[in-house]
Amino acid sequence: KAGVTQTPRYLIKTRGQQVTLSCSPISGHRSVSWYQQTPGQGLQFLFEYFSETQRNKGNFPGRFSGRQFSNSRSEMNVSTLELGDSALYLCASTSGSPGNEQFFGPGTRLTVL
Amino acid sequence: QQPVQSPQAVILREGEDAVINCSSSKALYSVHWYRQKHGEAPVFLMILLKGGEQKGHDKISASFNEKKQQSSLYLTASQLSYSGTYFCGTEQLRGAQKLVFGQGTRLTINP
Numbered sequence: 001k002a003g004v005t006q007t008p009r010y011l012i013k014t015r016g017q018q019v020t021l022s023c024s025p026i027s028g029h030r031s032v033s034w035y036q037q038t039p040g041q042g043l044q045f046l047f048e049y050f051s052e053t054q055r056n057k058g059n060f061p062g063r064f065s066g067r068q069f070s071n072s073r074s075e076m077n078v079s080t081l082e083l084g085d086s087a088l089y090l091c092a093s094t095s096g097s098p099g100n101e102q103f104f105g106p107g108t109r110l111t112v113l
Numbered sequence: 114q115q116p117v118q119s120p121q122a123v124i125l126r127e128g129e130d131a132v133i134n135c136s137s138s139k140a141l142y143s144v145h146w147y148r149q150k151h152g153e154a155p156v157f158l159m160i161l162l163k164g165g166e167q168k169g170h171d172k173i174s175a176s177f178n179e180k181k182q183q184s185s186l187y188l189t190a191s192q193l194s195y196s197g198t199y200f201c202g203t204e205q206l207r208g209a210q211k212l213v214f215g216q217g218t219r220l221t222i223n224p
Binding site for chain 1: 217
């Protein structure tokens, strides 16, 4: 069974630009969660999608948004990039049922200059 | 609210044991444990559910004390491959799929 895939793996942008990251979950998994990891703040929850609906949202500004498609693939978008958005963005895949494991993808390393 | 992990860092010799704790001030539904090596994504180790049993595989096991809202990860006879940063992720609501992570515990295993 293929694992979670994320594209692109590395991205360099400048302030003010926008970026779209993609995540394909494990086959059969219907829930995708997004996390931001930085040295200062650690791993922080962004949002979670299940069956194309956002079920949960973390404490991030509206510049961070996401969506999920009918095949469970998910995208997250960050508009008007700031230097502080430089981070490793991870998506996690799970079946969506209570008590199920979340498996992380390799992440997208975003650098904002 | 972010769970608190202790210790923040630990250095062991190969073959020694380690215990990493994760404490929350909130009632928890589940605790998830991950290991992350430098430059890589977190790797799932195990999940403990409210009312569930202690889990374990190979020489890594974990427990969840519901009264204290604390989970402990036990690494027995540590191997070099156990080096990395260990995170606990806590889930407060059943099915929320939203994990709140601790700050991590850096484990270094020396030969």
